[in-house]
Amino acid sequence: GENITIKSLAEKMAINAAEVIKKLMELGTMATINQEIDSDTATIVANELGYEVNVKVEEDKEALLMQDHEDTPADLEPRPCVVTIMGHVDHGKTSLLDAIRHTNVTASEAGGITQHIGAYQVEHNGKKITFVDTPGHAAFTAMRARGAKVTDIAILVVAADDGVMPQTVEAINHARAAEVPIIVAINKIDKPEADPAKVKRELTEHNLVAEEWGGDTIFVEVSAKNRENLTELLEMILLVAEIGEYKANPNRPARGTVIEAELDKGRGPVATVLVQNGTLRVGNFIIAGVAYGKVRAMMDHAGRRVKKAGPSMPVEVLGFSEVPPAGELFFAVEDEKLGKQIIDERHNKKRELELKATAPRVSLDDLFSQ
Numbered sequence: 137g138e139n140i141t142i143k144s145l146a147e148k149m150a151i152n153a154a155e156v157i158k159k160l161m162e163l164g165t166m167a168t169i170n171q172e173i174d175s176d177t178a179t180i181v182a183n184e185l186g187y188e189v190n191v192k193v194e195e196d197k198e199a200l201l202m203q204d205h206e207d208t209p210a211d212l213e214p215r216p217c218v219v220t221i222m223g224h225v226d227h228g229k230t231s232l233l234d235a236i237r238h239t240n241v242t243a244s245e246a247g248g249i250t251q252h253i254g255a256y257q258v259e260h261n262g263k264k265i266t267f268v269d270t271p272g273h274a275a276f277t278a279m280r281a282r283g284a285k286v287t288d289i290a291i292l293v294v295a296a297d298d299g300v301m302p303q304t305v306e307a308i309n310h311a312r313a314a315e316v317p318i319i320v321a322i323n324k325i326d327k328p329e330a331d332p333a334k335v336k337r338e339l340t341e342h343n344l345v346a347e348e349w350g351g352d353t354i355f356v357e358v359s360a361k362n363r364e365n366l367t368e369l370l371e372m373i374l375l376v377a378e379i380g381e382y383k384a385n386p387n388r389p390a391r392g393t394v395i396e397a398e399l400d401k402g403r404g405p406v407a408t409v410l411v412q413n414g415t416l417r418v419g420n421f422i423i424a425g426v427a428y429g430k431v432r433a434m435m436d437h438a439g440r441r442v443k444k445a446g447p448s449m450p451v452e453v454l455g456f457s458e459v460p461p462a463g464e465l466f467f468a469v470e471d472e473k474l475g476k477q478i479i480d481e482r483h484n485k486k487r488e489l490e491l492k493a494t495a496p497r498v499s500l501d502d503l504f505s506q
């Protein structure tokens with residue numbers, strides 16, 4: 137953890153160093169003014185003197201850095217694009233995801249398709265596309281707050297009979313904040329009251345201007361219900377993906393994001409994760425927040441067992457000690473001992489934060505900041 141000298145600790149509290157030394161002595165520690173004490177000791181002393189301590193939690197950067205050595209351009213290989221479908225409630229996000237999945241599954245996959253899945257992959261013209269069903273805009277924001285950039289391309293679904301609604305605007309803002317290109321899918325064009333031109337007009341006010349109106353936003357008019365124009369949508373996605381030139385390094389320990397997770401009665405914690413860099417293998421030691429474990433088994437979106445999962449591949453993972461929260465980052469650690477140290481550290485940090493919450497008196501912000 138972080139260390140601090142008696143001198144700078146005293147300075148931060150704007151008290152005499154002698155007072156700190158005296159308090160330390162009372163607590164049974166002898167120290168000189170230039171001596172360093174650890175953050176635990178500093179916290180106790182500061183609390184005794186009436187100060188609250190905010191130990192800056194550095195998301196165990198050391199551990200992550202060890203894992204996340206810089207990939208050189210030579211390490212990088214093309215990977216499938218990751219697409220998220222966003223939009224107002226009831227405009228057809230789930231229906232569109234389902235329609236694409238059912239239209240593009242091979243016979244061998246069909247049997248494994250379950251009612252709900254957080255992420256899946258389709259193949260079109262020999263190219264793979266990964267679709268992720270974000271659990272909602274709030275979760276999307278939480279993911280971004282954690283530094284997880286899950287998606288490469290956002291599909292904005294707008295119902296042709298309803299037009300731009302509050303969550304449509306929210307979705308646009310989220311996609312812009314994440315700096316991902318937006319493809320507009322005007323859905324429900326099968327409905328008699330559908331008015332795609334109205335949707336286009338309304339989106340112009342949000343700087344999404346169709347090509348035929350002089351802009352550069354791709355619009356596709358679809359019907360999830362009748363599975364109309366889905367191929368065109370996939371083609372547009374591949375077109376945008378080509379410009380993005382998405383790459384990753386498959387030859388390193390995996391890291392990515394937990395898309396969703398639950399406790400299964402028979403199988404224990406089950407997490408759907410998206411591998412974003414590296415390759416995840418059965419037997420790897422993985423960490424997501426304070427959940428950890430050895431990957432016992434992995435299944436692809438069709439329920440087939442796989443031994444490894446490369447970049448952009450979503451997989452179901454068995455073997456976590458507990459259910460990791462959706463949106464949490466995960467990473468594989470080659471050295472299991474190191475993995476367990478990281479977990480210990482994380483548990484300790486959790487304790488530190490709880491300690492802080494119970495003992496606030498006078499506030500002293502960021503004790504350990506420069």
Ligand code: GDP
Pocket residue numbers: 223224225226227228229230231232323324325326327358359360361362
């Ligand atoms: P979500 O909330 O955005 O995920 O929307 P859903 O996929 O749950 O769809 C909301 C409602 O719209 C459901 O009753 C769907 O059956 C219906 N719906 C979705 N897509 C279409 C479409 O293309 N045409 C028509 N007519 N109805 C649709």
Ligand code: MG
Pocket residue numbers: 229230231
């Ligand atoms: Mg839905």
